[in-house]
Amino acid sequence: MTKSERLLNLLILLLVQRRPLSKQQVRDSMPPYLEAGDEAFDRMFERDKDELRALGVPVEIVTLDNYFDNEIGYRINPDTFALPGITLAADEAAVIGLATRVWQHAGLAAATSDALAKLSAAGVEVDRSRLDIAAPVVAVSDPNFDVLWQASLDRTRVTFDYQRSGAPKPAKRRLEPWGVVSSSGRWYVVGRDVDRGEPRLFRLSRVHGAVKRTGKSDAFVVPPETNLRELTASLSPGPATEVGTALVRQGSGHGLRRTATAVETDVPGPDAVTAWDRVTLTHSSVHGFVDDVLAFGTDAVVESPAEARDLAVRRLTAAAGVSS
Secondary structure, three states: OOHHHHHHHHHHHHHHOOOOEEHHHHHHHOHHHHHOOHHHHHHHHHHHHHHHHHOOOOEEEEEOOOOOOOOEEEEEOHHHHOOOOOOOOHHHHHHHHHHHHHHEOHHHHHHHHHHHHHHHHOOOOOOHHHHHHHOOEOOOOOOOHHHHHHHHHHOOEEEEEEOOOOOOOOEEEEEEEEEEEEEOOEEEEEEEEOOOOEEEEEEHHHEEEEEEEEOOOOOOOOOOOOOHHHHHHHHOOOOOOEEEEEEEEOOOOHHHHHHOOEEEEEEOOOOOOOOEEEEEEEEOOHHHHHHHHHOOHHHEEEEEOHHHHHHHHHHHHHHHHHHO
16 A cells, blocks of 8 residues: 555545544554554554645644543544535636536545445445545646655655756756645655755756656655745745846757846956856846856856845855765
């Protein structure tokens, strides 16, 4: 059983129960928990609950006994988990219905059926009607979605070729994926960029080729209290209101030149061998601006602002240390 299947089983187990389950009842109902040792089960169960909560699933802790408060149970309240009532016009409802039929994710649907069958076989009393509020629908057709989603659950590092907007060619990225999220109609993977040592956001449609898993599971830990939605919003590109300049070798850096608001030709550059131009660019993120310039290698140099120049120096110094 994969980690994603185990999480789905736990979600269904806690959702379909008519009453909260004790920790031992949860363990007895799920083979991966039952087969694990006591300490391994405790770690696995705590991690799985945290995973579900990070995905927005309200796993509740309640007291099982009215007279003793030391016995607790777990449940997912359908009223809390369900979406609030939404009123749609006829055309809006038609669009939602069409999207649901077109984008239903067969893999998760099959996993749901398997989970119900296993729970029923184990003697667990289930209320199938509660699953109506957790229909397994995923609006994505990107072939790398499943790989990234599973890697984020398994805590496995990945590598892929990624081409930023305006970059001349894709660049290799190494990522510790924390999750896959949707924002403004696009799918992104968010996590820690191994080479840059900081959280980054990558749009799935800009990934070239197949994403590859590297190393073992549980290779990293997501920082506590990480909110993927808030992190995605903070990393998403906003309006381009900031200004920066870069020195670009003449005859190169066409991606930067195309988006420049001004180009000053024949300016002093970092070397006297070739001629240089100064390009002025607007951006919404210093990190994104530096990424765009560094993508052109020795043909472009960050000039201003000072914050961007210092960041570029740190990036290049770190890269030199890694490759030496």
